[in-house]
Amino acid sequence: MASASQVFPPTDAFPAVDQNYLLEARQMQALSFAMHIPLVCFGVAFPAMVIFMEWLGLRTGKIHYTAIARRWSKVMITLFAAGVVTGTLLSFELGILWPGFMSVFGDVFGLAFGLEGFSFFIEAIFIAIYVYGWDRLSPRKHLLTGIPVMVSGLTGSLMVIAVNAWMNNPSGFEVVGGEVTDVQPWSALFGNGHLWPQLTHMYLAAYVVVGFLIAGVYAFSWLKGRRSAYFRTAMVVPLAIACLAAPTQILIGDWAARTVARDQPIKLASFEGLYKTTKGAPETVLGWYTDENTIEYGIEIPKLLSLLAYHDPNATVQGLETVAEEDRPPINVVRIAFQTMVAVGTGLAALAAWFLFSWWRRKRLPRSKWFYRAVIAAGPAAVVALIAGWVTTEVGRQPWVVYGVMRTEEAVSGADGIVFGYAALVVVYVALFTAVFWVLRKLARTPLPPEIVALEHAGGSRVDAAGLRVNERPGAGSGGGTDRKGGGDGSG
Amino acid sequence: MDLADIPVLLMLIGIAAYVVLAGADFGSPFWTLTARGERAGEIREQTHRSMAPVWEANHVWLIFVLVVCWTAYPEVFGSIFSTLWIPLIVGCLGIIMRAVGYVVGGYATRRWVTWMATVASFVTPFMFGAVVGGVVSGRVPVGNAEGDIISSWLNPTSMTIGVVAVTLCAYLAAVYLAADADRKGRADLADAFRIRGLAAGVVTGLVAAAGVVVLREDSRFVYEGLTSGLGLADLAVSAVAGIVTLGLLALRRFPAARYTAAAAVVTIVAGWGIAQSPYILPPDLTVAEAAAADNVLIGLLVAIAIGLLILIPSLLLLYGLVLAGRFDPAGGDVVDHPDLVEGGTAVHLTDLDLPKRRSVGLTILVATTGAAMTLVFDDGAGLYAGVAMLIGALATGCVLLAISLAARQDEAPEG
Structure with missing residues (x-):
């Protein structure tokens, strides 16, 4: 299917253009995605953790749970704000960089973005009500306003992934004489075999990324000797989620890879750098794909690729040789990204196994300092795996923007000067992420509410006792003042 | 009305909502920057508090407009975004800079942040206004970057609409902030914003009137649409709404002024639609020609209908809470964990049940x-x-x- 060099004849209005900066346009899009995707993880996975903490607080009456939920909710809205605007930029870039793609196929997948827009709307509304509604709504109502945030995070990512899955496995339209006709948007978007594995893979990735990043913050506190119930709880809850999601991700990743093997054989071949169509194909780990279509310095494991891709050690795997060179993606980028993702994912699962084993056998947290150091490293590592995963699927789709139907150079804008836009974008992103980083650091340094500080000083005493002691102070109920978002009083 | 016209109508509604709601986000840093003396800090804080809970939701209207455009009229979207890419990306970067203001604003005032937000408050409305100018003056041909990437937005019509957009945002912000201050019982602050609102209103009116003359020279087609029949009636309504708003401001009827100011904006957007009809990209491409297939449009409308069913009650809830002052500092009914603390002692302090x-x-x-x-x-x-x-x-x-x-x-x- 992917062998013809130009399956899609350009329309009169949008002929393929001469864009000298196609690579820069792709980099600009890639940079914007790479900045946005980690923020998306927080929109998808973090609300559930915050709500869980709040629920624990309501369920038990213990204040440290609520204090954690409040603190996290402020982190959540800060990252959401950054996500809103980086997401807005992405939708602008779709038109600015890829007008050919949008003009020809906007009607096929636009519907999903419409539904995504509403999810985004709901998330923005309820995240504001949730964060600004502490102490203003009754606790139960407040908890309930968190639910739409969680749900819309899921539906929003469902819609975006539906579009991406369609780009990888396009259907729901006919191309007749250079015109797209017979558009069936619903079946194109939601009747697509790639949607569910991609969505599940991304959804779990979000929990792994957020779980390890948040746990890492408190693992750092642990190493610094701050080990009160507040800090330990804030570490173990996200850690529990990440440590269960990470091993599950291996199974889901296998499902996603099998889907690629079935529908995008050339993409699979570039994951592996497999040139010749091979029966009982080996898996080659590490190494570099050369111009002679061989892998240098790789470690070959016989029959593993066939086993993984088709669950049959003697299955035949299609090689890169079956398509013209111009129809192959840049092999090394894809292959290295893929191997990075798999390696980091495996490492995270191993870390998870360490944690789960020590909890199961000894009912305590690991004692080794190396465990906590590993948790600190796991967050950034998970982000690396996340981005590597997106590089794998998106660069692996090249040279197609719509797999096997429209090439990326047919989609790109013909406008001059795109590189200047790229430069401006970098400058503004530096400012944005500096600001976000500065606010998060400021939040981290904001003193804890007095009742939690008392708890920390109480050392080994039970939390509820400490909590009661503090609650008995008159007016202590509103002592969350230092921990309440209310304009310029956040610093203390 | 044809099926093909409904999405463009929804886009106009979305644009009106975006200007009415997010316009004030962009207008407010202007007042923050120009605030001097002892009240400066208060004005800054008031501005931040009024806008912070709603600005993210306000911005989603923009996404809504883009999505409807590329789904219902894909070639229009591709043509506008390729030809007018410069003002679009600069405007969008302005949105990001504005967001930096909100993100940091809750924690501190930093000179570079205020500066960035202020630059954004000029740049984004101006650039988006210039985009509209490029479209109405017929400078965006169908095709991949077929128009001139400079003169499509550096032209008299774009400049005029850009300037109107900037002053309009400042005006809206002043009117809303006056109403917010009034609600919080801060008559002095309300008065400060009232004077700013009156000044900005007069300036906006004058620039808009001058703009009609520019349109006459530079965008004849739209000018004729605006000065005859339905367009003229709409223009008259808009002018009346603007003047009534000034009167209400002068009389310190702030909540009512909020709505008439919004009405003036809505009629301006409606006027644009009327004047340009039946073209979506004048002078050649009509709405009907640009529209996607009927089943696509129906699918989109179904999706929007489902979305609105959930969205409208949610938006009403948010704005209801904000306008009732529930998110004001120490305002409204503060609920102090009634579940947790009762008469100074914690109730139902329980341990978690370990999983069976x-x-x-x-x-x-x-x-x-x-x-x-x-x-x-x-x-x-x-x-x-x-x-x-x-x-x-x-x-x-x-x-x-x-x-x-x-x-x-x-x-x-x-x-």
């Missing part, structure tokens, strides 16, 4: 079965059932494990 062995065992069983099924089945119901079991067990497992871990953390730390 049976439920843990069942979860592990379901997870293992699900995992095996995802590995065994290549496709079809077996695979999907396996994945569903696996994910269900994962979710349950996360809750059970997190509860049992959290419960143990109440005890003394070891070591």
Whole structure:
């Protein structure tokens, strides 16, 4: 299917253009995605953790749970704000960089973005009500306003992934004489075999990324000797989620890879750098794909690729040789990204196994300092795996923007000067992420509410006792003042 | 009205909502910057507090407009975004800079942040106004960057609409902030914003009147649409709404002024639609020619209808809470954990129930079965059932494990 060099004849209005900066346009899009995707993880996975903490607080009456939920909710809205605007930029870039793609196929997948827009709307509304509604709504109502945030995070990512899955496995339209006709948007978007594995893979990735990043913050506190119930709880809850999601991700990743093997054989071949169509194909780990279509310095494991891709050690795997060179993606980028993702994912699962084993056998947290150091490293590592995963699927789709139907150079804008836009974008992103980083650091340094500080000083005493002691102070109920978002009083 | 016209109508509604709601986001830093003396700090804080809870939701209207455009009129979207890419990306970067103001604004005032937000408050409305100018003056031909990437937005019509957009945002912000200050019983602040609103209103009116003359020279087609029939009537309504707003401001009727100011904006956007009809990209491409196939439009409208069913009550809830002052500092009914503290003592302080062995065992069983099924089945119901079991067990497992871990953390730390 992917062998013809130009399956899609350009329309009169949008002929393929001469864009000298196609690579820069792709980099600009890639940079914007790479900045946005980690923020998306927080929109998808973090609300559930915050709500869980709040629920624990309501369920038990213990204040440290609520204090954690409040603190996290402020982190959540800060990252959401950054996500809103980086997401807005992405939708602008779709038109600015890829007008050919949008003009020809906007009607096929636009519907999903419409539904995504509403999810985004709901998330923005309820995240504001949730964060600004502490102490203003009754606790139960407040908890309930968190639910739409969680749900819309899921539906929003469902819609975006539906579009991406369609780009990888396009259907729901006919191309007749250079015109797209017979558009069936619903079946194109939601009747697509790639949607569910991609969505599940991304959804779990979000929990792994957020779980390890948040746990890492408190693992750092642990190493610094701050080990009160507040800090330990804030570490173990996200850690529990990440440590269960990470091993599950291996199974889901296998499902996603099998889907690629079935529908995008050339993409699979570039994951592996497999040139010749091979029966009982080996898996080659590490190494570099050369111009002679061989892998240098790789470690070959016989029959593993066939086993993984088709669950049959003697299955035949299609090689890169079956398509013209111009129809192959840049092999090394894809292959290295893929191997990075798999390696980091495996490492995270191993870390998870360490944690789960020590909890199961000894009912305590690991004692080794190396465990906590590993948790600190796991967050950034998970982000690396996340981005590597997106590089794998998106660069692996090249040279197609719509797999096997429209090439990326047919989609790109013909406008001059795109590189200047790229430069401006970098400058503004530096400012944005500096600001976000500065606010998060400021939040981290904001003193804890007095009742939690008392708890920390109480050392080994039970939390509820400490909590009661503090609650008995008159007016202590509103002592969350230092921990309440209310304009310029956040610093203390 | 044809099916093909409904999406463009929705786009106009979205644009009107974006200007009415997000316009004030962009106008407010202007007042922050120009605030001097002892009240400056108050004006800054008031501005931040009024806008912070709603600005993210306000911005989603822009996304809504883009999405409707590329789904219903894909070639129009591609043509506008390729030809007018410069003002569009600069305007969008302005949105990001504005966001930096909100993100940091809750925690501190920093000179570079105020500066960035202020630059954004000029740049974004101006650039988006210039985009509109490029379209109405017929400088965006159909095609991939077919128009001139400079003169399509550096032209008299674009400049005029850009300037009107900037002053309009400042005006809206002043009117809303006056109403907010009034609601909080801050008559002095309300008065400060009232004077700013009056000044900005007069300036906006004058620039808009001058703009009509520019349109006459530079965008004849739209000018004729605006100065005859329905367009003229609309223009008159807009002018009346603007003048009434000034009167209401002068009389300190702030809540009413908020709505008439919004009405003036809505009629301006409506006038644009009327004047340009039936063209979506004048002078050649009509709405009907640009529209996607009927089933696509119906699908989009169904999606929007479903979305609105959920969106409208949610928006009403948010704006209701904001306008009732529930998010004001120390305003409204502050609920102080009635569940947790009652008469100074905590009620129902309970320990977490540790998960039962049976439920843990069942979860592990379901997870293992699900995992095996995802590995065994290549496709079809077996695979999907396996994945569903696996994910269900994962979710349950996360809750059970997190509860049992959290419960143990109440005890003394070891070591």
